[in-house]
Amino acid sequence: MEIDLNRFRAAFYEEAVEHLESMEAALLQLENSGEDRELLNTIFRAAHSIKGASSTFGIDQVARFTHVLENLLDRMREGEVLPTAELCELLLKATDVLAGLIQAEKNQTEIPEQVESVFHALQQYSSECAPSQHSTHPVPAIDPAASCQTWHIRFQPSPTFFHFGQNPLFMLDELQKLSQSFHSVANLSKLPSLSRLDPESCCMGWDIELTTSSPKHVIQDVFMFVDDDSSPAIELISHPETKTDDGISTQSGPPIRVSEPVSSDSITQPETRPSSGNTNGGPGASGERRSGDDRRSENSPPTKESSGPTSAAGSHETVRVDRERLDKMINQIGELVIGTSMVEQDWQRFHPDMESSALVQLGKIVRDLQEMSLSLRMVPIAATFQKMARIVRDLSHRLGKQVRFETEGEETELDKTVVDQIGDPLLHMVRNSVDHGIETPEERAAAGKSPEGVVCLRAYHQGGNFIIEIEDDGKGLDRDRILRKAIERGIVSESDNLSDEDIFGLIFSAGFSTAEQVTDVSGRGVGMDVVRRNVEALQGSISIRSVKGKGCRMIVRLPLTLAILDGLLVRVASDSYVIPLLSVVESIKPTSNGIQKVLARGEVITLRGEIVPLLRLDRILNLRQSCRENNDDLLVIVEDQGRKYSLAVDELLGQQQVVIKNLEANFQKVPGVAGATILGDGRVALILDINGLCGLATRSSAAADHSLSADQPIIAAEHHAV
Amino acid sequence: MSKMALVVDDSASMRQMVSYTLQSAGFEVIEGSDGKDALGKVSGKSVNLVVTDLNMPVMDGITLIRELRKISSFKFTPILMLTTESQDAKKQEGKSAGATGWMVKPFNPEQLLQVVSKVVP
Numbered sequence: 001m002e003i004d005l006n007r008f009r010a011a012f013y014e015e016a017v018e019h020l021e022s023m024e025a026a027l028l029q030l031e032n033s034g035e036d037r038e039l040l041n042t043i044f045r046a047a048h049s050i051k052g053a054s055s056t057f058g059i060d061q062v063a064r065f066t067h068v069l070e071n072l073l074d075r076m077r078e079g080e081v082l083p084t085a086e087l088c089e090l091l092l093k094a095t096d097v098l099a100g101l102i103q104a105e106k107n108q109t110e111i112p113e114q115v116e117s118v119f120h121a122l123q124q125y126s127s128e129c130a131p132s133q134h135s136t137h138p139v140p141a142i143d144p145a146a147s148c149q150t151w152h153i154r155f156q157p158s159p160t161f162f163h164f165g166q167n168p169l170f171m172l173d174e175l176q177k178l179s180q181s182f183h184s185v186a187n188l189s190k191l192p193s194l195s196r197l198d199p200e201s202c203c204m205g206w207d208i209e210l211t212t213s214s215p216k217h218v219i220q221d222v223f224m225f226v227d228d229d230s231s232p233a234i235e236l237i238s239h240p241e242t243k244t245d246d247g248i249s250t251q252s253g254p255p256i257r258v259s260e261p262v263s264s265d266s267i268t269q270p271e272t273r274p275s276s277g278n279t280n281g282g283p284g285a286s287g288e289r290r291s292g293d294d295r296r297s298e299n300s301p302p303t304k305e306s307s308g309p310t311s312a313a314g315s316h317e318t319v320r321v322d323r324e325r326l327d328k329m330i331n332q333i334g335e336l337v338i339g340t341s342m343v344e345q346d347w348q349r350f351h352p353d354m355e356s357s358a359l360v361q362l363g364k365i366v367r368d369l370q371e372m373s374l375s376l377r378m379v380p381i382a383a384t385f386q387k388m389a390r391i392v393r394d395l396s397h398r399l400g401k402q403v404r405f406e407t408e409g410e411e412t413e414l415d416k417t418v419v420d421q422i423g424d425p426l427l428h429m430v431r432n433s434v435d436h437g438i439e440t441p442e443e444r445a446a447a448g449k450s451p452e453g454v455v456c457l458r459a460y461h462q463g464g465n466f467i468i469e470i471e472d473d474g475k476g477l478d479r480d481r482i483l484r485k486a487i488e489r490g491i492v493s494e495s496d497n498l499s500d501e502d503i504f505g506l507i508f509s510a511g512f513s514t515a516e517q518v519t520d521v522s523g524r525g526v527g528m529d530v531v532r533r534n535v536e537a538l539q540g541s542i543s544i545r546s547v548k549g550k551g552c553r554m555i556v557r558l559p560l561t562l563a564i565l566d567g568l569l570v571r572v573a574s575d576s577y578v579i580p581l582l583s584v585v586e587s588i589k590p591t592s593n594g595i596q597k598v599l600a601r602g603e604v605i606t607l608r609g610e611i612v613p614l615l616r617l618d619r620i621l622n623l624r625q626s627c628r629e630n631n632d633d634l635l636v637i638v639e640d641q642g643r644k645y646s647l648a649v650d651e652l653l654g655q656q657q658v659v660i661k662n663l664e665a666n667f668q669k670v671p672g673v674a675g676a677t678i679l680g681d682g683r684v685a686l687i688l689d690i691n692g693l694c695g696l697a698t699r700s701s702a703a704a705d706h707s708l709s710a711d712q713p714i715i716a717a718e719h720h721a722v
Numbered sequence: 723m724s725k726m727a728l729v730v731d732d733s734a735s736m737r738q739m740v741s742y743t744l745q746s747a748g749f750e751v752i753e754g755s756d757g758k759d760a761l762g763k764v765s766g767k768s769v770n771l772v773v774t775d776l777n778m779p780v781m782d783g784i785t786l787i788r789e790l791r792k793i794s795s796f797k798f799t800p801i802l803m804l805t806t807e808s809q810d811a812k813k814q815e816g817k818s819a820g821a822t823g824w825m826v827k828p829f830n831p832e833q834l835l836q837v838v839s840k841v842v843p
Binding site: 005007008009011014015042044045048049051052053055056057063162163167170171173174200222224225227320 | 733735736739798799804806817820823827828829830840841
């Protein structure tokens with residue numbers, strides 16, 4: 001039978017990653033705790049599993065590497081090698097290399113360079129240089145050229161033989177198949193009288209004489225699982241063909257009394273074996289075995305209770321599901337929600353006075369289903385935090401800083417998509433904290449702090465949001481230096497009146513870096529602006545709190561899921577738009593003289609003394625049909641990054657939970673638009689991306705205003721004057 | 723009614739491979755991710771074959787073999803353990819716990835079926 005082992009590789013790659021993660025986590029703990037048997041066992045087991053599976057699936061490079069790793073870990077487990085800091089460092093490096101190796105195998109890309117050097121370092125530690133044996137279990141092969149020999153075998157199983165799940169008749173059957181001639185005599189000398197017979201103990205033995213072309217080790221292989229105290233005595237009786245020239249075998253062994261195969265002996269095994277629950281089946285008549293198709297099914301009398309692989313125990317089980325399939329299902333359930341609300345609307349249209357309890361029930365089930373489906377994608381943030389532990393450790397070592405890494409709320413759950421995408425920005429912020437935030441031990445001591453700095457990652461839910469905080473007790477942000485730099489770079493002008501938060505926010509601007517020297521760590525060309533962009537792509541936001549000399553806290557606010565959104569449905573001209581409810585502050589009806597035009601700055605309103613820019617959606621989105629430019633305009637006040645904007649709309653249609661459909665996947669990225677959704681009546685509404693919209697408006701307002709003022713050379717302030 | 727096998731391994735890929743191989747040879751397979759999990763899944767049942775890894779979290783293979791042999795319906799069931807060449811001591815331990823035979827990793831499906839045919843023809 002040909003079974004393609006490649007089909008199991010995907011599962012291997014997946015579990016290998018998990019093993020590596022647990023290995024890394026345990027190694028980091030080991031480094032702090034020193035010798036710990038349980039941790040060593042965990043690490044060993046992970047390496048052992050990877051080795052076993054990789055060698056089985058023929059992933060030789062991985063097998064070779066893990067073999068050496070396993071040897072070393074085994075010696076550590078036995079206490080022969082101590083987990084020094086240096087060794088932990090090497091082992092951590094080995095997990096990295098292994099991860100790279102597995103990745104390379106998976107993607108069929110180049111093997112990482114470090115493999116050999118780390119491999120040799122491991123070998124040196126474990127002082128064992130034997131490469132992994134790829135030769136496998138010996139397969140008995142019958143050499144047709146071998147001459148026939150006659151053997152005598154005395155086989156007397158021990159009384160406990162059955163208790164090891166052994167069946168001597170299987171072995172006799174197997175021997176018979178090897179032989180050209182086969183004779184066996186049952187030895188009943190140890191058989192007690194019936195009254196004293198213990199059916200659970202084996203009291204029979206056999207004398208067998210067989211002629212076979214198979215070498216001795218093949219005969220021994222038949223008894224490979226037989227214990228020493230039951231092991232048969234195998235003796236060569238004759239070499240017929242070496243003795244006679246004409247090739248006729250001269251059989252001169254002991255007398256042959258029984259010429260029947262043993263399995264049809266008068267005393268057969270089933271009677272001596274207990275029937276209770278033994279589903280092995282009796283040996284029955286000898287027959288062909290090997291392939292599963294012609295196994296005789298009557299060979300396995302089933303017991304009633306073996307009803308199938310259904311798990312009766314309420315054990316906690318997980319099922320791995322391809323993400324694409326899961327997403328498809330969640331998407332379909334989203335469609336189902338839309339479909340249901342379409343039916344609800346139809347019902348209301350045709351039966352305005354009647355309530356359908358069935359429909360209400362259906363609606364509830366569908367919404368429950370949707371909630372459930374969304375929770376399927378929720379995973380704890382723990383794994384992401386774990387990775388940061390490693391980063392902090394490596395980085396602080398390299399920079400000669402002492403940093404303690406703490407996490408809180410690792411179990412907090414978040415949409416898998418968000419978890420996957422938050423890793424990079426988080427990594428960058430953590431790096432930043434260690435590199436720029438935490439001071440060297442000397443600096444800290446001089447500032448009267450403990451030499452060990454703390455970087456803390458914290459996750460929690462707040463409202464409908466998922467919050468991650470990165471806090472350090474380092475030197476904090478230098479407000480003045482940031483401002484100076486920003487002015488230097490032309491990001492802000494000196495005349496701008498900026499709050500502390502505004503200034504801190506500047507570090508997220510493109511092309512901003514205050515590090516005196518670009519370090520190996522943070523100067524990778526990926527600035528904090530990329531961090532902000534990534535977070536915003538996830539519909540999140542970042543804010544910073546910092547006190548100079550005390551530390552800095554970055555707060556990342558993320559939606560719990562990217563699949564649905566609470567939105568405010570509005571009408572602009574003849575189209576519906578969804579404004580994410582999170583951004584909405586309030587809706588107002590401005591007084592007739594509330595809207596002011598500011599030269600080169602577009603329009604503004606005054607909201608309780610605060611100047612708020614006015615964005616006209618029809619203009620920003622280039623709608624052909626304008627909304628009514630009268631003073632009845634409704635304004636929706638939205639907030640983005642702590643700044644307020646007002647959006648002019650024609651009508652508020654209501655609050656609604658919408659299923660987000662990705663626009664990019666089906667069309668292309670549209671600035672100012674986060675996605676689309678299908679409304680209950682089947683129409684499509686665009687979901688506005690407030691952040692993008694504000695950027696769009698700010699960028700274009702100056703230009704637009706220029707052209708406007710050129711066309712209409714009137715004093716702006718007079719335009720709306722009564 | 724087909725034969726029933728219990729496959730226990732904490733490595734999902736190994737479990738898949740062993741299960742698939744046994745299924746293709748006509749077995750129905752119950753899978754367990756460790757000894758404890760396996761015991762829970764076969765309680766009240768009986769199987770024709772057990773294939774178990776030795777190194778597992780929660781409950782290792784040796785303990786599982788001992789526990790299974792205490793159950794009357796598993797008293798005579800063939801139990802194969804999966805070992806590696808570096809685990810000779812473990813193999814002995816497994817044998818004295820009541821294992822029928824062993825399979826040295828790495829192995830391929832053909833080798834597995836060959837060994838299985840020794841204990842469940």
